[in-house]
Amino acid sequence: MQQLIEFSTNHLILVLALLAVGGLLVHNLLQGNKGAVDPTGATVMINHQDAVVLDVRPAADFHKGHIINAINIPMNGFANQLGSLEKHKDQPVIVSCRSGAQSAGACQTLRKAGFEQAFNLRGGILAWQSANLPITRKK
Incomplete structure (x- = not known):
């Protein structure tokens, strides 16, 4: 001693x-995992809780492939565009990016703006695709 x-x-x-x-x-x-959801949990939230999917990747990446019915608001200027999400304030919002890092920051911004049900998609769109879940492409 x-x-x-x-x-x-x-x-x-x-x-x-x-x-x-x-x-x-x-x-x-x-x-650490408070407010995060894996792809399987995200599909349950989308199908049973009418969750909104928010993709914060750049528009070019979004157009290459994204979760069906996702809304694209890129991280650059994200805080300035929160007004367009006001109608979804009472719904669960699942935020995705490429790997889950940028979307974690977006979740914090959403929570500060009063979105109590903001969830980070753990692993991002890469985890979504690894789980063989469907994506769509903009034409």
Whole structure:
């Protein structure tokens, strides 16, 4: 025990870094998947809860293939276009992007704007396609 105290006082920065990383890991475990849904869960929400799918990829990527009936609002200028989603505020909104990273940020923006049921599609459109779920293309 004495050695642990001595090490901690001699290497304060390392100990603080360890505590910070540990705290972040615990936070991620507790909050990490809150508000996220996998492709199977998303299909259940779409079919049974009338969920709206919002795709935040650039328009060119959206036109190459997207979830059927998805609404495309690209991330650049996303916050300025939230007004067009007001009519869906009381519905579940599933946000997708290519891999799930950008859509997580969009979900946070939606929640701050009062969309309590904003869900990130875990793995994005890549996970959707890997699950062999249907996509459509704009012509």
